[in-house]
Amino acid sequence: MPNAKPRQPVPGTTIFDGEQARKGYALNKMCYSFNDAANRAAFVANEDAYCAKYGLNAQQREAIRNRNVLQLIEAGGNAYYLAKFAGIFGLDMQDIGAQQTGMTKDEFKAKLLAAAR
Amino acid sequence: MPNAKPRQPVPGTTIFDGEQARKGYALNKMCYSFNDAANRAAFVANEDAYCAKYGLNAQQREAIRNRNVLQLIEAGGNAYYLAKFAGIFGLDMQDIGAQQTGMTKDEFKAKLLAAAR
Amino acid sequence: MARIVGAITTSHVPAIGGAIAKGLQQDPYWKPFFDGFPPARDWLAKVKPEIVVMVYNDHGLNFFLDKMPTFAIGAAGEYRNADEGWGIPTVKPFRGDPELSWHIIEKLVEDEFDVVSCQEMVVDHAFTLPMALCWPDQNWPVRTVPVVVNTVQAPLPSAARCYKLGNALARAIASWPKDERVVVMGTGGLSHQLDGERAGFINKEFDLKFMDSMVNDPAWATKYSTVELVELSGTQGVELLNWMVARGTLPEKVKKQHSNYHIPISNTATGMMVLEPAA
Amino acid sequence: MARIVGAITTSHVPAIGGAIAKGLQQDPYWKPFFDGFPPARDWLAKVKPEIVVMVYNDHGLNFFLDKMPTFAIGAAGEYRNADEGWGIPTVKPFRGDPELSWHIIEKLVEDEFDVVSCQEMVVDHAFTLPMALCWPDQNWPVRTVPVVVNTVQAPLPSAARCYKLGNALARAIASWPKDERVVVMGTGGLSHQLDGERAGFINKEFDLKFMDSMVNDPAWATKYSTVELVELSGTQGVELLNWMVARGTLPEKVKKQHSNYHIPISNTATGMMVLEPAA
Numbered sequence: 154m155p156n157a158k159p160r161q162p163v164p165g166t167t168i169f170d171g172e173q174a175r176k177g178y179a180l181n182k183m184c185y186s187f188n189d190a191a192n193r194a195a196f197v198a199n200e201d202a203y204c205a206k207y208g209l210n211a212q213q214r215e216a217i218r219n220r221n222v223l224q225l226i227e228a229g230g231n232a233y234y235l236a237k238f239a240g241i242f243g244l245d246m247q248d249i250g251a252q253q254t255g256m257t258k259d260e261f262k263a264k265l266l267a268a269a270r
Numbered sequence: 271m272p273n274a275k276p277r278q279p280v281p282g283t284t285i286f287d288g289e290q291a292r293k294g295y296a297l298n299k300m301c302y303s304f305n306d307a308a309n310r311a312a313f314v315a316n317e318d319a320y321c322a323k324y325g326l327n328a329q330q331r332e333a334i335r336n337r338n339v340l341q342l343i344e345a346g347g348n349a350y351y352l353a354k355f356a357g358i359f360g361l362d363m364q365d366i367g368a369q370q371t372g373m374t375k376d377e378f379k380a381k382l383l384a385a386a387r
Numbered sequence: 388m389a390r391i392v393g394a395i396t397t398s399h400v401p402a403i404g405g406a407i408a409k410g411l412q413q414d415p416y417w418k419p420f421f422d423g424f425p426p427a428r429d430w431l432a433k434v435k436p437e438i439v440v441m442v443y444n445d446h447g448l449n450f451f452l453d454k455m456p457t458f459a460i461g462a463a464g465e466y467r468n469a470d471e472g473w474g475i476p477t478v479k480p481f482r483g484d485p486e487l488s489w490h491i492i493e494k495l496v497e498d499e500f501d502v503v504s505c506q507e508m509v510v511d512h513a514f515t516l517p518m519a520l521c522w523p524d525q526n527w528p529v530r531t532v533p534v535v536v537n538t539v540q541a542p543l544p545s546a547a548r549c550y551k552l553g554n555a556l557a558r559a560i561a562s563w564p565k566d567e568r569v570v571v572m573g574t575g576g577l578s579h580q581l582d583g584e585r586a587g588f589i590n591k592e593f594d595l596k597f598m599d600s601m602v603n604d605p606a607w608a609t610k611y612s613t614v615e616l617v618e619l620s621g622t623q624g625v626e627l628l629n630w631m632v633a634r635g636t637l638p639e640k641v642k643k644q645h646s647n648y649h650i651p652i653s654n655t656a657t658g659m660m661v662l663e664p665a666a
Numbered sequence: 667m668a669r670i671v672g673a674i675t676t677s678h679v680p681a682i683g684g685a686i687a688k689g690l691q692q693d694p695y696w697k698p699f700f701d702g703f704p705p706a707r708d709w710l711a712k713v714k715p716e717i718v719v720m721v722y723n724d725h726g727l728n729f730f731l732d733k734m735p736t737f738a739i740g741a742a743g744e745y746r747n748a749d750e751g752w753g754i755p756t757v758k759p760f761r762g763d764p765e766l767s768w769h770i771i772e773k774l775v776e777d778e779f780d781v782v783s784c785q786e787m788v789v790d791h792a793f794t795l796p797m798a799l800c801w802p803d804q805n806w807p808v809r810t811v812p813v814v815v816n817t818v819q820a821p822l823p824s825a826a827r828c829y830k831l832g833n834a835l836a837r838a839i840a841s842w843p844k845d846e847r848v849v850v851m852g853t854g855g856l857s858h859q860l861d862g863e864r865a866g867f868i869n870k871e872f873d874l875k876f877m878d879s880m881v882n883d884p885a886w887a888t889k890y891s892t893v894e895l896v897e898l899s900g901t902q903g904v905e906l907l908n909w910m911v912a913r914g915t916l917p918e919k920v921k922k923q924h925s926n927y928h929i930p931i932s933n934t935a936t937g938m939m940v941l942e943p944a945a
């Protein structure tokens with residue numbers, strides 16, 4: 154029974170596999186475009202038009218509107234591409250971590266420090 | 271003596287290896303752009319400007335000017351990309367073959383037919 | 388369990404596209420080539436594949452030398468043809484099968500094939516012409532999975548590696564849980580050379596031996612290095628690596644349903660074969 | 667004959683670039699991390715490499731999901747850094763060594779590694795930061811060969827395959843006729859996870875065991891699948907695959923010249939090691 158393995162066996166974790174990659178292609182392609190400063194500016198100038206240009210679906214559009222990382226992952230986003238979206242708002246990885254875990258940034262930092270013990 | 275093997279052991283043949291690929295990168299990149307009809311038109315409209323945009327060296331520029339396939343190969347061109355350059359002038363593979371072998375097209379066709387015997 | 392019902396191998400010369408567009412199938416120059424295909428179509432009508440795994444080489448349409456894969460697998464929902472620079476008429480898009488593509492990619496990587504996954508891909512004449520030869524109405528009745536092999540930029544994968552890729556593809560397809568029929572196509576060759584003073588090189592003796600090996604001694608060509616294959620079959624004849632992959636998807640014993648060989652179309656010795664697993 | 671004089675493995679968190687730009691090396695938050703590098707610089711001053719083979723993963727700068735390689739090798743004359751989306755200051759271009767790159771590509775393909783050759787390539791923080799940590803004046807005294815490993819899009823190459831790639835790289839480098847000294851770097855990890863409810867996951871016990879295995883049991887991590895490695899080290903901790911490649915370029919017996927481990931920088935447990943072939 155090789156298919157008895159769950160596709161996503163790690164709790165709290167979405168491994169970015171083919172299924173996620175298919176779901177998130179448009180979203181990740183948009184985020185990939187944010188490597189270029191001119192594209193980041195175009196997004197900021199007209200978010201709706203920019204999302205429409207990349208053909209985001211309603212779920213992706215909503216997750217982008219909410220700047221909500223868990224929703225973005227649910228919609229197929231990949232952490233490495235999403236990081237470029239977060240960069241537009243000057244969010245660092247600890248802001249992102251706090252948001253996803255429902256902590257304050259200080260709580261999240263404390264959690265990281267605790268791992269050192 | 272692993273390096274005693276000649277790099278190009280087949281007579282009358284330039285295998286497109288790393289050395290050729292390095293030599294011909296700009297030339298092949300230009301030819302790759304000819305996949306797009308607008309780029310073919312831009313080349314026809316101003317050949318000098320188009321070659322300059324892709325940074326062709328003097329040898330490559332001269333070979334393009336001469337529409338000379340052996341010179342283009344010598345300058346690092348790859349057959350698959352050069353075919354797109356030949357397409358601009360409506361040349362088919364038998365025209366190309368005749369040019370490279372110093373035959374008329376009819377002689378070249380006769381040579382191909384002879385291989386069937 | 389998906390099942391490979393057979394393989395079709397064929398040459399893929401761009402000029403064939405022009406001949407199809409102009410309706411030259413019965414023209415004396417073209418007839419000996421096109422006449423190879425009605426038996427393949429009869430066979431396809433009998434085996435009714437749902438899926439074609441298309442093994443071919445890109446000719447500088449989807450890949451350039453900035454990122455040149457050894458092996459690439461398409462994983463898109465649709466594949467479009469595009470202008471390759473000569474104004475060959477483009478054809479209708481091809482349906483993909485992303486689920487099967489990803490299954491194949493997963494199995495190949497597990498099997499230590501270091502493939503490139505392509506979620507977006509345009510396909511050139513090496514993909515479209517064999518489809519048009521098999522289904523002349525161009526209403527493609529199958530879903531497709533493109534498998535692209537580097538025959539453009541040395542170092543090329545060896546014939547042995549290509550044959551093993553075929554073996555691994557067969558394992559991947561056999562483990563696909565859907566009960567579907569798969570035809571593998573391998574396109575390109577046979578002997579021809581477009582470039583250099585040796586342009587126009589054709590080697591009938593080698594081609595016939597190679598086609599015979601497809602039936603009777605499938606690993607025969609693996610004894611040659613890719614440089615030796617260029618010497619024997621020409622700089623573009625080495626596209627026969629795609630045939631090696633397709634042949635590798637079949638068991639050692641096969642039954643030849645049909646074959647055809649004709650010299651020349653354009654600068655090329657054309658060959659085609661229809662092979663089935665032996666019962 | 668070229669000779670691998672050792673390997674440096676290190677984490678490559680983007681925030682390090684910001685800290686360098688702001689001169690925070692002595693800041694209490696950053697000091698425990700930056701203090702790992704002076705011994706590596708002393709070692710480099712002693713072994714004087716002419717070449718760095720940089721094994722890393724691209725974070726969506728040079729590669730996108732349209733053409734996602736398992737393994738890619740740079741073959742350019744120069745590699746430039748570029749804006750990754752966050753305004754990390756870019757650094758001076760890096761010199762390539764196309765002759766050595768092509769030699770490596772040829773040997774790897776001969777060894778049945780199906781690599782992508784890249785004649786044009788931008789390099790991201792996973793390449794630039796380790797260089798900046800080793801040569802803070804950013805006057806790069808070496809030529810470079812980038813080796814890119816997919817840690818982004820499953821299926822990832824297994825730890826076993828990555829280790830074997832390292833072995834094959836070592837054979838390729840050993841057969842390079844020039845008498846040059848090569849340092850292999852492997853960047854990324856150690857345990858961290860940026861995404862999901864498990865964001866902030868760190869596994870000190872695993873990291874220390876993994877660093878120990880680099881010295882005493884180099885194939886240890888090959889017993890884990892990539893999904894198990896994600897479970898043990900986080901979705902980005904799996905970047906330790908790059909360490910496996912680097913370690914695979916060294917003989918079984920090595921001497922540890924130096925190591926450092928610190929939690930956390932940004933969300934990451936950072937590790938670094940300097941390893942030499944045992945005499």
Ligand SMILES: [Fe+3]
Pocket residue numbers: 399400446513575576623626
């Ligand atoms: Fe071809």
Ligand SMILES: [Fe+3]
Pocket residue numbers: 678725792854855902905
């Ligand atoms: Fe990273």
